[in-house]
Amino acid sequence: xxxxxxxxxxxxxxxxxxxxxxxxxxxxxxxxxxxxxxxxxxxxxxxxxxxxxxxxxxxxxxxxxxxxxxxxxxxxxxxxxxxxxxxxxxxxxxxxxxxxxxxxxxxxxxxxxxxxxxxxxxxxxxxxxxxxxxxxxxxxxxxxxxxxxxxxxxxxxxxxxxxxxxxxxxxxxxxxxxxxxxxxxxxxxxxxxxxxxxxxxxxxxxxxxxxxxxxxxxxxxxxxxxxxxxxxxxxxxxxxxxxxxxxxxxxxx
Amino acid sequence: xxxxxxxxxxxxxxxxxxxxxxxxxxxxxxxxxxxxxxxxxxxxxxxxxxxxxxxxxxxxxxxxxxxxxxxxxxxxxxxxxxxxxxxxxxxxxxxxxxxxxxxxxxxxxxxxxxxxxxxxxxxxxxxxxxxxxxxxxxxxxxxxxxxxxxxxxxxxxxxxxxxxxxxxxxxxxxxxxxxxxxxxxxxxxxxxxxxxxxxxxxxxxxxxxxxxxxxxxxxxxxxxxxxxxxxxxxxxxxxxxxxxxxxxxxxxxxxxxxxxxxxxxxxx
Numbered sequence: 136x137x138x139x140x141x142x143x144x145x146x147x148x149x150x151x152x153x154x155x156x157x158x159x160x161x162x163x164x165x166x167x168x169x170x171x172x173x174x175x176x177x178x179x180x181x182x183x184x185x186x187x188x189x190x191x192x193x194x195x196x197x198x199x200x201x202x203x204x205x206x207x208x209x210x211x212x213x214x215x216x217x218x219x220x221x222x223x224x225x226x227x228x229x230x231x232x233x234x235x236x237x238x239x240x241x242x243x244x245x246x247x248x249x250x251x252x253x254x255x256x257x258x259x260x261x262x263x264x265x266x267x268x269x270x271x272x273x274x275x276x277x278x279x280x281x282x283x284x285x286x287x288x289x290x291x292x293x294x295x296x297x298x299x300x301x302x303x304x305x306x307x308x309x310x311x312x313x314x315x316x317x318x319x320x321x322x323x324x325x326x327x328x329x330x331x332x333x334x335x336x337x338x339x340x341x342x343x344x345x346x347x348x349x350x351x352x353x354x355x356x357x358x359x360x361x362x363x364x365x366x367x368x369x370x371x372x373x374x375x376x377x378x379x380x381x382x383x384x385x386x387x388x
Numbered sequence: 389x390x391x392x393x394x395x396x397x398x399x400x401x402x403x404x405x406x407x408x409x410x411x412x413x414x415x416x417x418x419x420x421x422x423x424x425x426x427x428x429x430x431x432x433x434x435x436x437x438x439x440x441x442x443x444x445x446x447x448x449x450x451x452x453x454x455x456x457x458x459x460x461x462x463x464x465x466x467x468x469x470x471x472x473x474x475x476x477x478x479x480x481x482x483x484x485x486x487x488x489x490x491x492x493x494x495x496x497x498x499x500x501x502x503x504x505x506x507x508x509x510x511x512x513x514x515x516x517x518x519x520x521x522x523x524x525x526x527x528x529x530x531x532x533x534x535x536x537x538x539x540x541x542x543x544x545x546x547x548x549x550x551x552x553x554x555x556x557x558x559x560x561x562x563x564x565x566x567x568x569x570x571x572x573x574x575x576x577x578x579x580x581x582x583x584x585x586x587x588x589x590x591x592x593x594x595x596x597x598x599x600x601x602x603x604x605x606x607x608x609x610x611x612x613x614x615x616x617x618x619x620x621x622x623x624x625x626x627x628x629x630x631x632x633x634x635x636x637x638x639x640x641x642x643x644x645x646x647x648x649x650x651x652x653x654x655x656x
Contacts, residue, residue, distance in 0.1 A: 197573050224401035228580040238600060239570035240578075242592040256581030257399055270390040286599055304580060305397045336389040 148173045148308065148339060149194065153203035156189055163189040164200070165364040171341065173307070176334040178350050178372055179343040181360030182386040187343035188235065190360075191310050194341065195232040196223070228257065231306030235313045237293035241285035246277065246296050249285055253304040271299040276325065291322040298329075308339040315346040327353040347376055347387070361385055402582045412590065413572045416565055432475045433632040434527075439536035440543045441633055445640040446528045450521045452643070458650035459513050466520040468643055473527045480530040484523065491522040534558045549619060556608070564601055571596065 149171040156164040164186045171177055179187040192198045193205065199214045206212065207226070217223045234240045243249040250271050254264040272278045275295040280288065285296055294314060301309065311330075315323045323346060331353045334340045344350055350372070357372035367385055368375060375381065382388035453465055473484050495518040499511040532540070538554045571593045583589070629637075 192573075195577055197577065221401050221403065224580045225399065227577050228397060228399055228401070232574075232577045234570060234574050236567075236570060238596070239567060240574040242571065242575070242589060242596050244592075253578055253580060256579065256583055257397075258402065258581060267392065270392070274390070286596060300578070302393070304578070305392060307396060332389060333393075336394045338393075 147171065148208055150206040151203065152206075154190075154193065154200045154205060155202040156186075156193060156198065157201045162364050164193070167203070167366055169358060169366060169369060171339065173339055174334070174337055175356055176330070176340045176354045177342070177356045177358060178354040179341065179358050179360065180345070180347070180375075180387060182362055185360035185362055186364040187360055188312050191232065191312050191341070191343055194308075194310055195230055196226060197232075228253075228304050229306055230308045230310065231301035231304055233294075233297050233301050233309070233311040233314055235316065237290075237297040238286070240297045240300065241293060243285065245282050245284055246272075246280045246288075246299075247282065249296055249300045250303045252300060257304070267303045267305075271303050274302070275299045275329070291318045294318060294322070294326070298326075302333075306338070308341065309333060311340070311342040311344075313343055313345065315344060315349060320349075323349045330354075351376060359385060359387070399580075401580065410576075413569065413576070416568050416572070419565065432477065432531075434472065434475045434531045436630070436632065437531070437636055438629060438633045439532050439540040441629070441637060442528055442532055443537065443540040444543060445636070446524045448640070448644065449524050452647040453517045453520050453524075456517075456647060456651065457513075458653070459509075459516075461647055461650035462513060462516045462520065464646055464650075465643060466516055466523070468639065469520055469523045469527060472639075473523055476527070476530055484526040484530050487526050488519060488522040492519040495519075560601065560604065563604070564597060567600060568593070568597060 147170040149169075151167055151169050154164055154167040155162070167186075167190065179190060181187050189198070193200060194207075196212055196217050204211060207230070210216070212226070217226065241249055243252055247268055250268045251264050254267050259267070269278075272281060275298060277292060277295045277299065280292055280296065285293060288296065298311070298314065309330075314330075315326055318326070327349045330340055330342065334353075340354070342350075342354065354372050357368070357370065357375040358366055359368040359375060361367040362385075368381065379388065449465060449469065453462060456462055456465075473481060476484060492515060495515055499515060503511045528537075535555060535558070538551055538558065541554075542548070542551060575589060575593070
């Protein structure tokens with residue numbers, strides 16, 4: 136816990152102050168205050184509809200809060216700021232988002248094109264693009280899918296491709312929305328180990344998940360959302376998962 | 389871990405906007421928001437009127453507007469429709485007036501040559517009919533939920549199966565619309581540079597949407613089969629009339645009587 140707090144004070148990459156998000160009289164986030172330092176690995180946990188996905192979309196500048204402020208690397212992130220295309224592009228390169236539904240993310244003719252999409256937009260030389268695609272395919276264990284059409288892949292394969300196509304941008308922050316949803320146990324373990332490895336490489340990883348059996352060891356910090364869309368606990372993930380009474384009270388177990 | 393993943397990207401984006409994506413997102417969102425209007429439990433009485441009654445009366449009003457040759461009746465009908473529209477909530481009223489005005493202006497554009505060649509009176513009458521009809525349709529669209537509308541057409545002896553298909557179509561427009569929004573958001577989140585093939589990406593998204601809709605249609609059909617669907621679809625019964633329904637019906641009957649009166653006056 137002390138380790139986490141001291142890391143937070145060092146350099147907060149993400150700062151949320153009083154964040155509230157409501158849509159058509161329905162509240163999705165209520166007065167959320169939290170800071171995430173560079174290099175942290177954070178699991179967002181909470182029951183369905185508690186605001187985890189909403190928070191991730193907010194962190195990625197897809198939606199904007201009704202109240203409060205969001206600062207990324209000292210820069211205020213809002214609708215007006217992201218209207219600047221140069222800033223928006225740089226921001227989206229630095230913060231990558233893996234959507235909950237991989238079908239929404241995959242649209243290129245084959246897996247290679249899908250992963251190459253981001254680096255090509257960054258105008259990297261083609262040999263560098265090729266290298267990144269090969270590295271991502273190998274990291275995610277999907278080399279054999281190189282020429283396959285994304286839409287006809289299995290759920291687990293799609294998830295890996297979706298992660299690869301965001302990873303090829305080399306973001307500083309990797310945000311994932313329920314990446315283990317609907318996957319078999321072996322793939323879940325693979326993703327757990329992969330996320331831990333990515334975090335050790337220096338990336339900040341923020342992941343919304345229900346898979347408590349597969350996240351221990353991959354994330355050090357847990358932020359728990361309650362059914363009232365507020366943060367009810369923020370601390371060591373191991374301690375949170377071990378607190379059975381707390382987990383039951385907040386509909387996590 | 390590969391070396392490029394362990395170091396920060398020194399990346400400076402090039403010029404080139406994201407407006408194409410933003411415009412696409414906005415247009416889908418605006419269409420969806422119209423279909424997914426929240427159920428109005430508070431607000432004017434017009435939202436609680438019997439949907440079948442509204443559909444039938446709007447149909448009759450449009451018919452009488454089209455058939456009438458009396459300027460007095462047309463302007464009277466337009467005034468009554470405007471009065472009914474004034475009972476809508478502010479947002480819906482604004483949308484109704486904007487859409488109707490746009491349609492009327494388009495009609496004016498088409499009728500301008502006729503006006504300049506000496507057919508001013510008839511052209512104005514036609515314009516009033518266009519405006520009135522557009523206003524009536526928009527009044528109906530903004531005061532009635534889609535699912536009520538699809539059931540209201542049963543009055544016209546439309547087969548139940550057609551109503552089922554229509555309801556499923558509206559529902560899946562919303563579902564696929566939301567899926568499109570997620571796809572566009574994902575594309576926007578990965579738009580980190582100058583994308584000279586934005587149009588190609590959008591056509592790829594359209595292709596994915598087609599696959600998705602086909603897959604969902606197959607799954608829906610299988611689910612219906614598993615629940616014993618044999619092709620019959622009993623629609624729920626239409627609601628009984630309330631006091632406001634009777635007032636609304638009375639007003640429409642009065643307008644119909646006015647049509648007959650002015651028609652007789654014109655002929656006689």
